[in-house]
Amino acid sequence: MSSTTSRPEAAKPPMREALVAAAFQLFLERGYEQTTVDDIVALAGVGRRSFFRYFPSKEDVVFPDHERCLADMTAFLAASEPDHEPVRRVCDAARLVMLMYAENPSFSVQRYRLTKRVPGLRAYELSVVWRYERALAAYLRDRFAGTPDGDLRADVIAAATVAAHNNALRSWLWSDGQGDAAEAVDHALGSVRTAFGAAPEPSADAPGGAPAGVRAGVAPGLPLVTALPDEDDVVVVVSRRGAPLWRVVQEIETTLARK
Incomplete structure (x- = not known):
C-alpha cells in the first residue's frame, strides 16, 4: 500500500490586499496614469465590481x-x-x-x-x-x-x-x-x-523661577521664552494669560533662530 503526501497550497492573500499588490505592481511597471482599473482587476483575477467594493477610485488603492x-x-x-x-x-x-x-x-x-x-x-x-x-x-x-x-x-x-x-x-x-x-x-x-504643552513648574534655584542656565528672550507684553543650552534641544515657554498665540509662536521662532 502506498501513500502520497500532498503539500498544502500557499494561502492566497485576501482580495483587498491582492488588489493593492496588483495595483502597485502595475504602477511600477507601466506608470500610474497608464494603469486602469481594468488592468488591476485583470492581474488580480477578480471583476470590476470586486474592486469598487473595496476602493471607490483608483486613487484610493494607493x-x-x-x-x-x-x-x-x-x-x-x-x-x-x-x-x-x-x-x-x-x-x-x-x-x-x-x-x-x-x-x-x-x-x-x-x-x-x-x-x-x-x-x-x-x-x-x-x-x-x-x-x-x-x-x-x-x-x-x-x-x-x-x-x-x-x-x-x-x-x-x-x-x-x-x-x-x-x-x-x-x-x-x-x-x-x-x-x-x-x-x-x-x-x-x-x-x-x-x-x-502645560507650563513648567517654577524652579527654586533660579531668580524669578526661571530654570538655571537658560537664555531668555523677553519683550514687553510678550511671553517669556527660554532656550536650554545647545546640547538640549528644548524650548520652555511661559506665556502671560491672554497673550495672542501668534505672538507666542513668533517669540519661539525668534529664540530658536538665535541658537
Whole structure:
C-alpha cells in the first residue's frame, strides 16, 4: 500500500490586499496614469465590481489604510479622559499614523515615491492630511471650549502637530525607510509638546523661577521664552494669560533662530 503526501497550497492573500499588490505592481511597471482599473482587476483575477467594493477610485488603492487609521485616531481621541493633557493626547494620536506607515516600510516607501511623481496623488494625499488635522482640531476645540482664543489655539496646535509628524515621516521615507521612524516622529512631536504643552513648574534655584542656565528672550507684553543650552534641544515657554498665540509662536521662532 502506498501513500502520497500532498503539500498544502500557499494561502492566497485576501482580495483587498491582492488588489493593492496588483495595483502597485502595475504602477511600477507601466506608470500610474497608464494603469486602469481594468488592468488591476485583470492581474488580480477578480471583476470590476470586486474592486469598487473595496476602493471607490483608483486613487484610493494607493492609500488603502488611511480610512482605518482615521477611524482609529477618532476613537482614540473620543476615549480621552478629562485628566489627559490635551497636547500630549493629540501627539499620541498622531503617532497612530506613524505606526501605520511603519507596519510595512517597503510599501510605504513605494507609495511615497509614487506620490511624488503624480500630482493628482499629491493633491489626494493633502486631502487626507487635512482630515487628520481636522480630527485633532475638533478634539482640541472641545477641550479648549470657553477659554480665550480656544478655537484658534486648537487649530494652531493641530496644524503644528501634523506638520511636525509629517516632517519626520517624510525624512524617514526619503531615506528609504532606514532608521527608527518612531524615534524620529517622537522627537518632532516633542517640539510640539514643548511649545504648546502645560507650563513648567517654577524652579527654586533660579531668580524669578526661571530654570538655571537658560537664555531668555523677553519683550514687553510678550511671553517669556527660554532656550536650554545647545546640547538640549528644548524650548520652555511661559506665556502671560491672554497673550495672542501668534505672538507666542513668533517669540519661539525668534529664540530658536538665535541658537
